[in-house]
Amino acid sequence: MHDIAAAAGVSRGTVSRVLNGGYVSATARAAIERAIREVGYVPNTAARNLVMQRSQAIGFIVLEPHSLFLEDPNIGGIMLGANATLSAADYQMVNLVVDSERDTARITRYLNGGFVDGAIIVSARSHDPIIQVVGGLALPSAFVGHPRDLHPEIPYVGIDNLTSAEEITRRLVATGRRRIGMIAAAVDRDSGADRLTGFRQALGPLFDDTLIAEVPLYDFACGAKGMRTLLEREPNIDGVFAASDAVAAGAIEALREAGRNVPADVGVVGFDDSSWATRTRPNLSTVHQPADDIGAQAADMVLRQLRGEQISQRGVLLPSPIVWRASA
Amino acid sequence: MHDIAAAAGVSRGTVSRVLNGGYVSATARAAIERAIREVGYVPNTAARNLVMQRSQAIGFIVLEPHSLFLEDPNIGGIMLGANATLSAADYQMVNLVVDSERDTARITRYLNGGFVDGAIIVSARSHDPIIQVVGGLALPSAFVGHPRDLHPEIPYVGIDNLTSAEEITRRLVATGRRRIGMIAAAVDRDSGADRLTGFRQALGPLFDDTLIAEVPLYDFACGAKGMRTLLEREPNIDGVFAASDAVAAGAIEALREAGRNVPADVGVVGFDDSSWATRTRPNLSTVHQPADDIGAQAADMVLRQLRGEQISQRGVLLPSPIVWRASA
DNA sequence: GTCAGATGTGTGAACGTGCACACACTAGGA
DNA sequence: TCCTAGTGTGTGCACGTTCACACATCTGAC
Structure with a gap:
């Protein structure tokens, strides 16, 4: 200069x-x-950051195992959407995958060190220690998804999992199925819990507790395992709501192995409308989740806080329409 | 302080x-x-970086469409491996996906701005303008994969695609197949071109030019499309080498639609040993690619240059053994 | 007793920027 | 002529470090 x-x-x-x-x-x-x-x-960024007391970076914190980060196209879409918005505003996105205890310690140090000016937090659960750190630091941030019971001052962006789960379940019922089960994944997270609640509410008197298979993760392997459990408990099952498209893909594989035809014998619906949905045969009927938009809006919320704007609404729910294909 | x-x-x-x-x-x-x-x-990092004249960040540059970044578990694995090594050395990894022209301009500016001390470059092709920028800046860097015809001073880490393709093709021939085709993806990249060359060399007199289906990307949809082309050209095809596991998964889907049994009617082999390999039925016979290690070693090469060490070898090829499962 | 070398410690300058302040000039009105 | 407000410019300090240098103390050998 x-x-x-x-x-x-x-x-x-x-x-x-x-x-x-x-x-x-x-x-x-x-x-x-x-x-x-x-x-x-x-x-020179370093000099500018030094005098401005900021880092011009935003953390993208994913509270999931590394494996799921690779497998879930949804997280990737959110990441790309957030990255586009952030880099347009000249902020750098920094990826932080929190899996082990060691990660937690490292990231806590990172957050405390002023390396980021804000954070986007994906897949938060109530008990995650990282959430406490972010809350305590009063770091401008946004949740993707909406854990209801913590930090009401941090805004969220997501979809209405409960209502969408209700809708697609009703649609599945309307195809004439009567013994309908669900492969419920990640019920310790708000998205997983809401999808299960929506399913239960939509089914009403048709609901049967034994037709719920709980699995830990939103992935293919869990889907296959969940489906096998369901088939064992109720061979006459004729409909399945899978908690995500990857789970649905696993379920379809398990059904094929068991000699069941989809959709003739068993109707299957998923959730996400990720690349999995058009990868299965038949293609999945599912709930569309606007991953790109979710990421972009979460980024925007953080940027607005950084600009000193007051975020009035507690959160934003984006539309998540049903996409009906051939699997049910 | x-x-x-x-x-x-x-x-x-x-x-x-x-x-x-x-x-x-x-x-x-x-x-x-x-x-x-x-x-x-x-x-305070900013102050330290200012006086040390460095940013303590390494760019992870992916020269692929955004969509493939989401779909290819291999890139994700390389990324995670690099990230682990980098953060252990207190370097921050910065993700840079180059897709459009606009991305190229932005990233060029970013690289010139001294925002990163080094770069790991994935999926490079000879004509990529980003390569010229990195080469011109003499930025400590490493290629994942080895584009032969450019910047010999930049070391690479990868696998021997040619030899591995030869080996698995020979193994496929040994199962008794005689009409063997290949779905060749991304032949404009060194990995894609080498796999095709290996296939051709291994087949020798059995090689038939009409049994090569070229597709642009290493993904599921391209695999299905390529397989359909092959079936049309040669209904009696009894073996297929798919250029990646995602391609193989698409091929298996297309074969199933055409009423062919795998492996009874057609033997299929893939490449990568990614999560796709255990997701198909039957599970894929494939070439194991140590994605994690590749990322880690590329990161290490950059780190060593940063420490002022002289990199003697032009590149490193990691072992990529065949994993034989049920698809052939 | 002096000197050299090893072991510690304090100080000032520099890194490259933003910002507050002081200052200079001009034009127009009293 | 003087004052004021508007417009434009230069200067010094601060941000939080690292590094080179100067300096202090101690030990042992001659």
Whole structure:
């Protein structure tokens, strides 16, 4: 900066003003801009961050096992959406996958160190220690999904899992199925719990507790395992609501192995409308989740807090329409 | 830092020395460490980076469409492996997905701005403009994969795609297949081209040019499309080498639709040994690619250059053994 | 008793920026 | 002529570190 001030025949202060706004004469501005182009000057981030007391980075914290991070196209979509919004605002996204205890310690240190100006938190559960750290630091942040029972001052963006689960279940019932089960994944998270509640409410008197197979993760292997459990408990099962598309894909595989035809013998519906949905045969009927938008809006919420805006609403629920294909 | 120097009754210089090494008496060290704990001091990265003239960040540059980044578990595995090594060395990994022209411009600016001290470059092709930028900047970096015709001074880490493709093709031939085709993906990249060459060499006189279906991407949809093309051209096809596991999964789906049994009618082999391999029925025979290790070693190469070490070897090829399951 | 070397410690400058303040010039009104 | 408000510019300090250098103390050998 000193160099280009000299080249343009002005002082550092004037250069700083053309960069950040303020009174500058047209001639001085022109000379400085020319010098910047000629020298190929780029401002030094470290120096700027130092004096501005910020890092110009936002943490993207995923509270999931590494394996799921790889397997779930939904998380990837949210990440890409958030990244696009953030980089347009000249913020850098920093990925933080929290799996083990060691990760927790490292990330806590990272968060405390002022390495990020804000955070987007995916897949939070009430008891996660990271949540306490973020809350305690009063770091501008946003949840993806909405854990109801903690930190009401942190806004969320997500979809209405409960209502969408109700809707698709009703739609499944409308195809004439009567023995309908659910492979419920991740019920320790709000999304998983809501999908289960929606299913139960939509079924009403048709609901049967023995037709719920609980599995830990939203993945293919859990889906296959859950389906086998269900078939064992009730060979006459004719409908299945899988808690995610990956789970549904696993379920379809298990059904095929058991010699059942989808959708003739058993109707299957999923959730997410991820790339899994068009990968299975038949293609999945599912609930569309606008992953890209969710990521973008979460990023936007953090950016607005950073700009000092007051976030009035507690959270945003994006529309999640049903996409009906051939699996039910 | 000034605060804890005061608390411990020493000067800033001494505190810096306990942090970074140097002559410090045992009593001073003890007092300072106690003060650090009590105050909860964390060094300021911006200030440190400013004086050290570095950013303590490494770019992880993926030259692929966003969609593939989501779908390919291999890239995810490499990323996680690199991230683990980098964060152990207190470097932050910064994800940069280059898809559009706009991305290229933004990332070029980013690289020039000194935001990263090094780069790991995945899926490079000769003509990528990003490669020119990295080469011109003499940024410590490493390729994942080995584009032969450019920047010999940048080391690479990968596997021997050619030899592994030869081996698994020979193994497929040994099961008695005679009309063997290949779904060749991404032949504009070194990995894709090498797998095709290996296939051709292993087949020798059995090789038939009409049994090659070229598809653009290593993904499920391309696999299904390629298999349909192959079946159309040669209904009596009895063996298929798919360029990746995702491609193989798509191929198996297309074969099932066409009423062919795997492996009875058609033997299928893949490449990667990603989570796709145990997701198909039957499970895939494939080439194991140590994604985690590849990422870790690439990160290590960059780290070593940063430490000023001379990288003697031009590149590293990791072992990629065949994993034989049920699909052929 | 002096000197050299090893072992510690304090101080000032520098890294590259933003910001507050002081200052200079101009135009217009009293 | 003087004052004021608006417009433009230069200067010094601060941000929180690292590093080189100067300095202090101690030990042992001559």
